[in-house]
Amino acid sequence: MKSLPIAARIYVAAGITLGAVLLVIRSLHLSFPAPLLFLTMLVLSSLTSALKVNLPLDRSGSTMSVSYAVDFASLLLLGPDQTMLVAAVSAWTQCSFRMKDRNPAYRTLFSMAALVITVQAAGVVYAWLGGVPGHLAGSSIDLARPLVGAATTYFVLNTALVASAIGLSTRQSPLKVWNENFLWSAPSYFVGAGAAAIASAVIDRSTFWLAPLAVAPLYLTYRTYKVYLARVEDEQRHVRQISDLHLATIEALALAIDAKDQTAQTHIRRVQSYAAGLARAMGMPENEIQGVKTAALLHDIGKLAVPEHILSKPGPLTQEEFQKIRIHPQVGAEIIGAVPFPYPVAPLILSHHERWDGKGYPAGLAAEQIPLGARILAVVDYFDALMSERPYHKAMTFEATIGLLRQEAGRALDPTLVRKFIELYPQLNAEAEAAQEPSRRLSLEAGHSDTARPAAGFLGDANPPVLPPTKNVFDDIALAHRELYALYELAQALGSSLGVSDTMSLISSKLSNIVPFSCCALFLFKEETQALQCRFATGVDADIVQQINVRAGHGLVGWVGRNRRPLVNGRPAADLEATSGVTATATALQAALVCPLVFNERLIGTLAVYHTTAGIYTDDHRRLLDRICEQAAAVIYNSIVFEQTQEDSLTDPLTGLPNMRFMFMHLSRELARAERLKSEVSLLVMDLDNFKEINDTYGHHTGDRALRAVAGVLRTAIRPYDICVRYAGDEFIVVLSGCGADEAERKRVELQKAVEDMEFDVRPGRRLPLGMSVGAAVFPHDGEVYEMLLATADGRMYRDKARRKRTGDSRPAGAGGDTAAAVEIGEPAADGAGPKLERAASGLS
Numbered sequence: 105m106k107s108l109p110i111a112a113r114i115y116v117a118a119g120i121t122l123g124a125v126l127l128v129i130r131s132l133h134l135s136f137p138a139p140l141l142f143l144t145m146l147v148l149s150s151l152t153s154a155l156k157v158n159l160p161l162d163r164s165g166s167t168m169s170v171s172y173a174v175d176f177a178s179l180l181l182l183g184p185d186q187t188m189l190v191a192a193v194s195a196w197t198q199c200s201f202r203m204k205d206r207n208p209a210y211r212t213l214f215s216m217a218a219l220v221i222t223v224q225a226a227g228v229v230y231a232w233l234g235g236v237p238g239h240l241a242g243s244s245i246d247l248a249r250p251l252v253g254a255a256t257t258y259f260v261l262n263t264a265l266v267a268s269a270i271g272l273s274t275r276q277s278p279l280k281v282w283n284e285n286f287l288w289s290a291p292s293y294f295v296g297a298g299a300a301a302i303a304s305a306v307i308d309r310s311t312f313w314l315a316p317l318a319v320a321p322l323y324l325t326y327r328t329y330k331v332y333l334a335r336v337e338d339e340q341r342h343v344r345q346i347s348d349l350h351l352a353t354i355e356a357l358a359l360a361i362d363a364k365d366q367t368a369q370t371h372i373r374r375v376q377s378y379a380a381g382l383a384r385a386m387g388m389p390e391n392e393i394q395g396v397k398t399a400a401l402l403h404d405i406g407k408l409a410v411p412e413h414i415l416s417k418p419g420p421l422t423q424e425e426f427q428k429i430r431i432h433p434q435v436g437a438e439i440i441g442a443v444p445f446p447y448p449v450a451p452l453i454l455s456h457h458e459r460w461d462g463k464g465y466p467a468g469l470a471a472e473q474i475p476l477g478a479r480i481l482a483v484v485d486y487f488d489a490l491m492s493e494r495p496y497h498k499a500m501t502f503e504a505t506i507g508l509l510r511q512e513a514g515r516a517l518d519p520t521l522v523r524k525f526i527e528l529y530p531q532l533n534a535e536a537e538a539a540q541e542p543s544r545r546l547s548l549e550a551g552h553s554d555t556a557r558p559a560a561g562f563l564g565d566a567n568p569p570v571l572p573p574t575k576n577v578f579d580d581i582a583l584a585h586r587e588l589y590a591l592y593e594l595a596q597a598l599g600s601s602l603g604v605s606d607t608m609s610l611i612s613s614k615l616s617n618i619v620p621f622s623c624c625a626l627f628l629f630k631e632e633t634q635a636l637q638c639r640f641a642t643g644v645d646a647d648i649v650q651q652i653n654v655r656a657g658h659g660l661v662g663w664v665g666r667n668r669r670p671l672v673n674g675r676p677a678a679d680l681e682a683t684s685g686v687t688a689t690a691t692a693l694q695a696a697l698v699c700p701l702v703f704n705e706r707l708i709g710t711l712a713v714y715h716t717t718a719g720i721y722t723d724d725h726r727r728l729l730d731r732i733c734e735q736a737a738a739v740i741y742n743s744i745v746f747e748q749t750q751e752d753s754l755t756d757p758l759t760g761l762p763n764m765r766f767m768f769m770h771l772s773r774e775l776a777r778a779e780r781l782k783s784e785v786s787l788l789v790m791d792l793d794n795f796k797e798i799n800d801t802y803g804h805h806t807g808d809r810a811l812r813a814v815a816g817v818l819r820t821a822i823r824p825y826d827i828c829v830r831y832a833g834d835e836f837i838v839v840l841s842g843c844g845a846d847e848a849e850r851k852r853v854e855l856q857k858a859v860e861d862m863e864f865d866v867r868p869g870r871r872l873p874l875g876m877s878v879g880a881a882v883f884p885h886d887g888e889v890y891e892m893l894l895a896t897a898d899g900r901m902y903r904d905k906a907r908r909k910r911t912g913d914s915r916p917a918g919a920g921g922d923t924a925a926a927v928e929i930g931e932p933a934a935d936g937a938g939p940k941l942e943r944a945a946s947g948l949s
Contacts, residue, residue, distance in 0.1 A: 109387065112272035116214050119265065123217020126224055127192065130185045142186055145178040149190045153198035171198065173296035175223065176258065180251075180304040183237030184227025191219035218265040225261050230254035247301060255297035259290055275389055358401040371492055376400040377536035378484035379477075382525055388476065395447035396477040402449065403456050403481055406436030430465045433457050452477040456485065459516045471518075479518040483509070483525050486517065604628075604743040608640040611711075611736055619725050619732075621713035623693060625649045627661045628709040628744065636661050636709060644716060645691045649676075651683060658682040660698050664710050670699040670730050672721050676714050694718040699729045701737040708741050756830040758808055759815035767829040767837060771890045774841050778883055785883040786840040786848035787890075789897040790818075790855065791905060793875035795834035802866045810874065813864055821858045822851075837894075848880045877905035 108116065136142050153171040171194045178187040199212040227237065235250030263286035264278075270285075271278030358372055379400040383393045407415060410432055414425045421429065437454035455469060455478035462470030474482075490505040500508070506526060513522040525532070604626070612624040623643035627636040634656050641649040652659070657666040659682030660674040676693040693714040701708040711733050715721070754766035762770070771787075778785045792814060799807040811834065818828045822838055829837045840851060859876040866872045879901025881893040 108273050109275060112269065115272050116210055116269060119221070119269070120210070120213045120217045123214075123220040127188060127217075127220050130188060130224065134185050134189075136186065138182070142182060142190070145174060145182065145187075146190050146193055149174040149178065149194035150197045153194045153201075172258070172262075172293065173300045175219070176226075176255065176297050177300035177304050179223060179227060179230065179254065180235075180237065180300060184224050184230075187227070188220045188223045191223045192216045195219045214269060215266075218262060221265065222258055222262040226254045226258040229257040251297060251301055252294075255294055258297070259293040263287075263289070275384070275387055354398065355401050358405065371488055372401060374536045375403075375481070375484050375488050378488065378525070378532050379480050381528060381532040381535055382480050382484060382521065383477065385524055385528055386476065386480070386521070391447045392477065395445065395449050395452065396480060398445060398447070399449045399452035399456070399477060400481060400484075402436065402440055403453050403485065404432065404436065405439055406432030406434065406453070408439075409435040430457075434466050448475070448477070451475050452481060454478075456481040458482070460518050461515050464516070474518075479521055483517050483521045486512070487525070604740065604747060605640055607736075607739055607743045609642070611732070612642055615713070615729075615732060618728055619697070619713055620715060620720065621697075622716045623649055623714040625652075625712045625714070626709060626740070627652070627665075627712065629656070629665055629707050636665050639709070644714070645693055648680070648691055649693075649714070652679045653684075654679055654682040660696055661710050661712060664698045664700050665707055668700045668702060668707065670697070670726050672697055672723070672726050673719050674698065692716050695720050697721040697725055697729055699726070699733040701733050701740060703737040703741040706741075708737050708744070711736065759812055759830050761815050761819065761828055761830045761836075764829065764831055767827070767831070767839065768890065770827055771839055774839060775883055775888075775890060778841075779888075783842055784844045784885075786843040786845070786851070787881045787883070787893045787897045788838040788840065788848065788852055788855065788878055789831070789881075789894065789901045790836045790838070790876050790878045791901055792834035792836075792859075793877055793905070793908065798866070798872065802872075806866055810864055810872075813862060814859060814874065814876070817858050817862050818855060821855055837897075843882075845880070845882045845885070848882055852878045852880050875908065877901050877908055879904055 149171045152174050175187060175191045175194060178190045182190075195216040195218075196212060199207045199215050230237070230250045230253065233250035233253045235247070235254065263282060267282035267286055268278040270276070271281040274281075355372075376397050380393055380397045383396045388396070410428050414421065414428055433454050433456060437450045440453055441450040443449070452475055454466070455474050458464035458467065458469045458474045458478060460471055460474070460479075462468055487505060487509060490500045490508060491502065492499055509517065509522050509526065513519040608624075608626050612621075615621070615624065621643065623641060623646055625641040625646070626639050628639045629636050635653055636656065637653040638650045641647075652661065654662040656662050659679035660671055660676070661679050662682060664671050674696040676691055676696045679696075680691070693716060695715045695718050696712055697714075698710050698712040700710055711729065713721075713729065754762060754769075756763045771785075774785050777783075792810070795807060795810070798810055811830070814836070815828070815830065818836060818838065822828055822840070826841060827839050829839070831837045838851070838855070840848060843851065856876050856878055859874055862874060864872050864874055879897045879899065881887060881897035881900070883893055886896040887893040
């Protein structure tokens with residue numbers, strides 16, 4: 105009885121109480137002047153209660169039997185007091201035997217009480233209209249009035265009591281229930297009353313053998329109703345089947361739509377269950393509850409008109425994107441408006457995004473202007489959305505979700521519904537969990553194709569491929585949607601970065617949404633060496649993967665590069681084994697998926713993903729990675745060209761040293777850092793002595809070799825984080841970070857000595873000593889901007905050159921030594937080496 109609404113519980117309790125009171129009061133002075141007749145009526149009533157038909161009422165379990173004729177005959181022969189006992193026992197047997205489902209005790213007691221009340225009321229009317237129980241009138245005309253009055257009272261009161269109980273229990277109008285389900289049975293009551301009158305008259309005249317003839321019309325009535333109600337039940341069953349078919353079709357489409365929205369398939373069923381339970385708790389009629397259930401399935405059907413990249417966008421929406429989202433309730437209502445549902449659905453879909461405070465959309469309705477069903481959908485959909493994982497937010501805890509519900513009560517949501525939902529949530533959640541159906545599974549699974557199967561030696565024997573777990577049918581829909589959105593995101597992101605590393609970081613972050621991996625790596629093809637070298641790696645064992653450098657045709661990466669075909673579930677260690685100079689290192693990676701990167705028929709490299717689970721990759725993964733490689737190849741190629749162009753623009757092509765443009769960029773950063781840290785930066789400006797004479801005497805190609813040789817010496821003589829720049833012609837600049845005047849002086853002497861000590865062969869068997877004039881400047885003592893530092897260092901360099909010219913010393917001051925001259929190897933320097941030697945020693949540049 106706890107499952108009944110409050111009004112139904114009160115009504116049923118009052119009915120049982122009234123029946124019990126009447127039974128007790130009228131039994132106090134009850135006598136049995138004809139006990140045999142009483143027992144006969146009691147037995148007949150109990151037996152005829154088995155001749156019953158089920159009324160076509162949903163969830164009521166009500167039946168109707170022909171025992172009312174025996175009860176009516178008992179009323180005419182024995183009076184209402186004895187008849188109420190007969191009727192009560194008849195009601196008990198009717199509710200207890202030959203039932204499809206066992207009746208709860210309160211329903212049986214109410215049926216007994218209803219008949220007690222009915223019999224007593226019919227007895228009162230019968231006596232009031234001149235009838236005398238046990239003494240039938242002499243003529244049929246005298247009997248007609250009390251008989252019709254009692255029969256009418258019996259019919260109206262009995263059916264009204266039962267119809268009211270059913271209506272209150274199912275939240276329907278009792279009058280509607282009575283009109284649709286009981287009014288048609290009126291003829292049977294009057295036929296039964298007539299048969300009872302005939303049988304009573306026969307018995308009253310002691311002609312018992314003719315009494316069974318009165319059973320014929322009763323049985324005929326029973327069979328007529330039996331056949332009629334069987335046909336009605338068949339019709340109802342057919343209607344239910346068609347309705348269930350329609351609802352199942354709607355549910356399947358709704359689940360497919362929600363799958364594209366990347367919501368769990370249980371979301372829509374939970375929302376439907378929550379909404380139906382809350383609607384019942386709010387006293388909505390059954391017909392409208394069905395409308396709420398259908399609207400719960402279809403409330404987001406309008407999202408078909410919203411672009412998928414907006415639905416799946418993980419970040420906040422722009423104003424234009426939000427305007428596209430706002431149209432989906434109206435689109436959904438227009439789609440559903442064309443379907444002739446027997447209950448309201450479209451208005452609920454149209455208004456399920458309205459707010460209690462009137463700030464919702466599309467119509468800006470407020471408070472009670474919003475249909476109750478739409479307000480219910482808003483509460484339960486908001487709750488379940490917060491509790492679910494979505495592309496744009498993480499699932500929240502139950503406590504946080506309830507807190508947000510309370511916060512939105514009176515603002516976005518109906519406060520009464522919020523309180524009721526929170527109160528009923530444990531019960532609603534239990535009902536939703538019990539109503540969940542097992543997930544439908546794919547009958548055919550994606551497997552592994554032999555076309556991309558690794559060759560012998562690339563797949564470990566100990567780790568055979570394993571098929572992925574069986575997927576839900578809606579997972580494929582969600583996966584297809586994620587694929588499309590991931591490819592869309594990838595296409596957007598690829599053009600946003602120019603560097604190879606930045607491009608690969610973007611690719612790996614987007615790729616993880618559709619292709620699982622523990623490590624992702626890019627290998628670039630070097631045409632001069634015919635090898636593929638790892639340029640980028642991220643994830644598990646990335647440091648190991650970065651060591652891979654294999655020739656085309658060797659290992660997984662080399663095989664894919666040579667054959668330009670993808671390879672699925674290869675053994676990652678095969679690449680380490682094929683890398684020369686690298687010891688095969690134990691790696692946690694067990695499966696590899698490698699695809700070629702080809703642009704304009706030219707191999708750029710390969711893209712590889714690795715996983716710690718053996719055999720995890722399928723042909724679907726290969727297809728997706730191959731598709732991504734088609735898009736990425738051109739972008740990666742452009743990134744390579746960009747980086748090469750950038751490097752060329754900052755590098756001197758002759759010496760390979762950074763050029764003047766790079767120096768100014770680097771020097772600006774270093775000076776700013778030094779100013780911030782209150783440190784020093786030293787600048788050394790160097791000029792190669794006698795370089796013009798080398799060009800004039802031995803040719804420009806020899807001069808170029810001299811510049812490359814000096815650049816190599818200077819590069820090796822400085823720290824890794826210092827830079828040496830070819831400034832112009834035969835001038836070089838060294839930037840020393842964190843160096844003061846003393847350290848700069850020591851470095852100046854060291855560099856001049858390094859150039860002095862190098863051996864430069866102008867041609868086979870002939871060497872030429874080289875010298876370098878150097879000037880230093882220190883930030884901030886000699887200047888606070890690089891122009892001042894360069895001018896100061898340049899001036900000191902020319903003073904050093906002038907000194908070296910005067911002294912004829914090609915080595916640092918104070919070092920001593922002979923005059924610089926070009927000599928044959930193995931011959932000592934001689935005086936008067938000739939004009940050219942004098943010019944070479946003079947320091948002219």
